[in-house]
Amino acid sequence: MNxxxxxxxxxNIKAALVDESGEISMQKTTKTFANEGTEMICDRIIxxxxxxxQNEVVKVGIGSPGSIDRENGVIKYxxxxxxxxxxxxxxxxxxxxxxxxxxxxxxKAAALGEKWFGSAKNTENFIVLTLxxxxxxxxxxxxxxxxxxxxxxxxxxxxxxxPSGPVCSCGSKGCLETFSSVTGMREWVKIFKERYPDSLVFxxxxxxxxxxxxxFDAYKEGDRLATLVVRKFNWGLxxxxxxxxxxxxxxxxxxxGGISRANDIFLEEVKQVAHEHTYPSLSHSYDIIxxxxxxxxxxxGAASVALERTK
Amino acid sequence: MNxxxxxxxxxNIKAALVDESGEISMQKTTKTFANEGTEMICDRIIxxxxxxxQNEVVKVGIGSPGSIDRENGVIKYxxxxxxxxxxxxxxxxxxxxxxxxxxxxxxKAAALGEKWFGSAKNTENFIVLTLxxxxxxxxxxxxxxxxxxxxxxxxxxxxxxxPSGPVCSCGSKGCLETFSSVTGMREWVKIFKERYPDSLVFxxxxxxxxxxxxxFDAYKEGDRLATLVVRKFNWGLxxxxxxxxxxxxxxxxxxxGGISRANDIFLEEVKQVAHEHTYPSLSHSYDIIxxxxxxxxxxxGAASVALERTK
Numbered sequence: 340m341n342x343x344x345x346x347x348x349x350x351n352i353k354a355a356l357v358d359e360s361g362e363i364s365m366q367k368t369t370k371t372f373a374n375e376g377t378e379m380i381c382d383r384i385i386x387x388x389x390x391x392x393q394n395e396v397v398k399v400g401i402g403s404p405g406s407i408d409r410e411n412g413v414i415k416y417x418x419x420x421x422x423x424x425x426x427x428x429x430x431x432x433x434x435x436x437x438x439x440x441x442x443x444x445x446x447k448a449a450a451l452g453e454k455w456f457g458s459a460k461n462t463e464n465f466i467v468l469t470l471x472x473x474x475x476x477x478x479x480x481x482x483x484x485x486x487x488x489x490x491x492x493x494x495x496x497x498x499x500x501x502p503s504g505p506v507c508s509c510g511s512k513g514c515l516e517t518f519s520s521v522t523g524m525r526e527w528v529k530i531f532k533e534r535y536p537d538s539l540v541f542x543x544x545x546x547x548x549x550x551x552x553x554x555f556d557a558y559k560e561g562d563r564l565a566t567l568v569v570r571k572f573n574w575g576l577x578x579x580x581x582x583x584x585x586x587x588x589x590x591x592x593x594x595x596g597g598i599s600r601a602n603d604i605f606l607e608e609v610k611q612v613a614h615e616h617t618y619p620s621l622s623h624s625y626d627i628i629x630x631x632x633x634x635x636x637x638x639x640g641a642a643s644v645a646l647e648r649t650k
Numbered sequence: 651m652n653x654x655x656x657x658x659x660x661x662n663i664k665a666a667l668v669d670e671s672g673e674i675s676m677q678k679t680t681k682t683f684a685n686e687g688t689e690m691i692c693d694r695i696i697x698x699x700x701x702x703x704q705n706e707v708v709k710v711g712i713g714s715p716g717s718i719d720r721e722n723g724v725i726k727y728x729x730x731x732x733x734x735x736x737x738x739x740x741x742x743x744x745x746x747x748x749x750x751x752x753x754x755x756x757x758k759a760a761a762l763g764e765k766w767f768g769s770a771k772n773t774e775n776f777i778v779l780t781l782x783x784x785x786x787x788x789x790x791x792x793x794x795x796x797x798x799x800x801x802x803x804x805x806x807x808x809x810x811x812x813p814s815g816p817v818c819s820c821g822s823k824g825c826l827e828t829f830s831s832v833t834g835m836r837e838w839v840k841i842f843k844e845r846y847p848d849s850l851v852f853x854x855x856x857x858x859x860x861x862x863x864x865x866f867d868a869y870k871e872g873d874r875l876a877t878l879v880v881r882k883f884n885w886g887l888x889x890x891x892x893x894x895x896x897x898x899x900x901x902x903x904x905x906x907g908g909i910s911r912a913n914d915i916f917l918e919e920v921k922q923v924a925h926e927h928t929y930p931s932l933s934h935s936y937d938i939i940x941x942x943x944x945x946x947x948x949x950x951g952a953a954s955v956a957l958e959r960t961k
Contacts, residue, residue, distance in 0.1 A: 416931070464799030478897070480799070485791055487899030488775030488936075494929040498893040501813050502885075502927070511892065511927045574813075581822070582809040586789070586897070590731030614815070616822045616939060618805040620717060620727070625799075 343391045343438075344642030345384060345401045346445065349373050349419030352384060356391040357642040361456035363635065365391055377422045384428070385435045387537045392438070397431055399440035400645035402448035409486065412442045443644040444635065446475025446495075447484055449630075451647045452640030454479060457632045462590040466583055467630070468495065469596035474516045478587055484647070496520070500578040505530075518575020521551050523599065528554065533609060538564035556603045562588050577612020584617045585624050595630035602629045616620075638647050654702045654749075655953030656695060657711045657756070660684050660730030663695060667702040668953040671765035675944065676702055687732045695739070696746045696778050703749070710743055711750035711956035713759035713948060720797065723753045754955040756948065757786025757806075758795055760941075762958045763774045763951030764904050765790060773901040777894055778941070779806065779887075780907035786826045789898055795958070807831070816841075829886020832909065838879045839865065849875035861882040866912050884916050888923020893937050895928045906941035913940045 346353040354517050355366040367390060369383050388399055388636060403423075405417025412429020413418070432440040443451065450467040453459040459467075463482040469475040476495025478485045487493045496516040497509050502515025505526055517523045528540055537581075539557035540549060556641055557565035592613075594602070610627050617625075630636050652675075657664040661684060678701060680694050699710055716728025723740020725731070743751040754762065761778040762930075764770040770778075774793040780786040787806025789796045798804045807827040808820055815824025816837055828834045830845075839851055839860055840906040850868035851860060868876035891903050903912070903924075921938050941947050 353725065394659055399725040449895045462799075481794070483792070485898070488773075488791070488901050492897045492934065494896045499889050499896075499927055500810070502889050503814060509929050511929070514896075578810050578813050582893070584898075585805045585808040585810075585825075586894075587796070588804045590799050616810055618808045618820050618822070621805065 340398055341392075341395060342398045342400055342642040342645045343388050344638045344640070344645075345385075345388065345399065346637040347371075347401060347403045347417075347423070349393055349404070353638055354387045354389060354391055355638045355642070356393075357639065358398070359646065361639055361642075363638070365559050366600060366638070367391060373420050373421060373422060375422070378427055380420070381426065381428065381431055382523070385432060388432065388436055388438065390437070397438055398649065399436075399438050399644040400448070400641045400643060401428065401440060401442045402445035402641035402644065403442060404445050407442050407444050409442055412440065414442070439645075439649075440554050441644045441648040443641075444475070444477075445640065446468070447477040447486065448640035449475070449595050449636055450477025450479050450484060450640070451643040452632060452636055453575070453595070453630065454484055455643035455646055456639045457630055457636070458593055458628055459591060464587070464589045465591040465593060466587060466589050467496075467593045467595055469579075470519060470576075470594055470598040471596040472521050473521045475596070478589070480587055480589070498579060498582065500575045500582070504575070515575055515579040517539065519572050519579065523575070524551065524568050524572055525549050526556055527571050528564065531564050531567055535564035540565050540568075551598050551601065555604055558604060569604060570608075573608040574612055576605070577609045578616050580609065580613040580627060581616025584621055588621055589625055592625060592627045592629050594627065595632065595636045599629050600633065651709055652706060652738050652858050653709045653718055653953040653956045655949045655951070655956075656699065656710065657948040657952050658682070658695075658714045658728075658731060660711060660715070663698060664949055665698045665702055666949045666953070667704075667708070668950065670957065671930070672928055672950055672953075674949070677949070678702060681903070684731050684733060685858035686733070688737055691731070691733055692737065692739065692742055695901060698741060699743065699747055699749065703747070708749055709956040709960065710747075710749050711759070711952045711954060712739065712751060712753045713952035713955065714753060715756050716896050720753055720754050723751065725753070730857040749955045750956075750960075752959040754952075755786070756780070756951065758788040759951035759955050760798065760906050760947055761785070761788025761790050761795060761951070762954040763943060764906070765942065766954040766957055767903055767950045768941055768947070769939055770776040770902060775898070775900045776902040776904060777806075777898060777900050778904045778906055779891075781830060781887075781905055782907040783832050784819050785831045789894075789900070791898055791900070806894070809890060809893065811886045811893070815886070826886055826890040830883050830890065834886070835862065835865055835883055836860050839875065842875050842905055845873035849873055851876050851879075862912065866915055868917060880915060881919075885923055887916070888920045889927050891920065891924040891938060892927025895924065895932055899932055899956050900936055903936060903938045904941050905938065906943065906947045911938050911944065
């Protein structure tokens with residue numbers, strides 16, 4: 340049976356028709372228009388699913404930001420699509436399309452995607468970190484995904500990598516996310532800005548909006564501020580990975596998400612920092628790699644949720 | 651069927667005859683004499699098991715320090731009983747006694763002990779931290795013990811709680827163990843020693859050997875050096891627990907091992923530090939408690955290994 344994978348985001352809803360080998364035969368994207376209200380958004384999701392299913396019976400897998408209640412198919416809290424919070428999305432899809440749907444947090448869906456279609460096919464022990472606006476994560480250990488005690492998943496991006504680090508949006512200090520995400524890098528740019536007002540980072544930022552590309556481009560040109568920010572990124576990520584290796588002893592750490600594609604900039608240094616922080620007997624037991632699924636990672640992750648739940 | 655639980659240590663081998671409800675009917679201890687060589691130590695373990703079994707057929711559960719190969723029943727590396735490294739202890743016991751035996755790392759055995767006989771009976775999601783000479787740990791999540799990718803377990807005591815912290819024996823910096831273990835506290839005493847040469851810690855230490863009791867006794871008398879050391883202990887443990895909650899989302903964190911019994915000194919502050927470092931939506935989802943198994947924790951943990959593997 341084919342699957343429709345749905346990647347919910349605050350800006351776009353992406354969906355694709357996927358077969359069980361991960362081949363995408365059709366893909367559609369629509370704007371989320373997150374402020375248009377619950378019914379409108381749900382209708383657009385359902386429309387997208389029907390469009391892609393083309394009168395076939397399909398299974399539906401959904402990857403959503405935020406915390407989710409997978410048993411009841413409800414998004415508990417996602418701060419960029421608040422209109423969907425508390426909505427029984429899985430039940431709605433069933434009612435309107437007749438299809439069985441399965442909901443998962445997007446970072447955990449990305450982990451499942453690696454297991455079904457990506458680099459983790461041959462291991463039962465790996466961790467996926469999704470590097471983007473924030474840091475998400477999914478740990479898969481001894482053959483199953485860790486979803487955490489209360490079913491709404493852990494927050495790997497909020498493990499503390501440096502208690503003397505920057506204050507995080509969550510109220511704690513030095514979370515992984517304060518170093519190794521776009522949000523984190525943007526804060527580090529602010530911290531260093533007064534010393535480097537002429538940094539290329541600002542020249543590369545349209546309308547004063549600093550994105551990862553501006554920082555990475557400036558870094559490649561040898562810009563000092565960008566170099567400091569990239570070092571913070573690498574340092575935090577390396578320490579975080581070191582701790583995760585010590586805790587979980589995985590075979591693979593797979594980096595995915597938008598920023599992971601800038602791997603030529605950070606991967607070698609992250610590997611070194613992680614190596615310095617792993618327990619000696621574990622330090623040669625794992626590898627850190629970049630997801631091969633690239634921009635298809637989120638959609639294939641969503642699709643794999645349906646496969647994992649019905650396997 | 652009754653179980654003989656064997657708690658292997660560098661100084662003592664403790665064993666007990668335990669029934670399936672955790673009742674201990676007989677207990678024996680023998681010196682390890684770790685330098686007497688493989689055969690002698692194995693013979694003592696087998697003698698102990700036979701003594702306790704008293705012609706009944708029993709199952710044997712063994713808790714061992716260090717890294718173990720549970721599938722083949724071999725202690726891979728334990729630095730305080732090196733004579734047993736590489737020895738097929740499970741097979742030897744089977745040959746000499748006819749009993750099926752099951753081997754586990756001692757901190758992970760302690761976690762199983764809490765599940766079978768302790769405070770974790772009614773939860774599928776908890777973490778045990780054993781606080782002693784070092785810090786060990788076992789995470790039990792969604793109904794099973796995490797033993798790590800290569801079967802020889804994670805090293806939770808070596809998660810990094812402060813990358814600017816003290817150098818650890820493992821070569822990394824600021825591992826949980828450098829703060830919240832006897833070894834860690836002893837190093838902090840050295841760091842502060844020159845400023846507080848008259849500390850009560852030294853008065854309470856026989857022959858200059860500083861143990862946890864000396865530090866805790868001095869703390870209770872208001873000693874400044876001891877206060878600083880206990881604060882480091884609490885701070886590291888609180889941050890480590892905060893990260894573990896964010897990663898695993900457990901219902902319970904259970905502190906066991908020798909130092910945990912000084913809970914009147916540290917528990918409240920550890921709870922506060924952990925609270926400051928957990929993700930807001932998780933911060934009321936867990937509790938930190940002291941193991942109720944007390945000095946029986948290690949033996950009951952060892953016994954529970956046999957129960958868990960044959961359940």
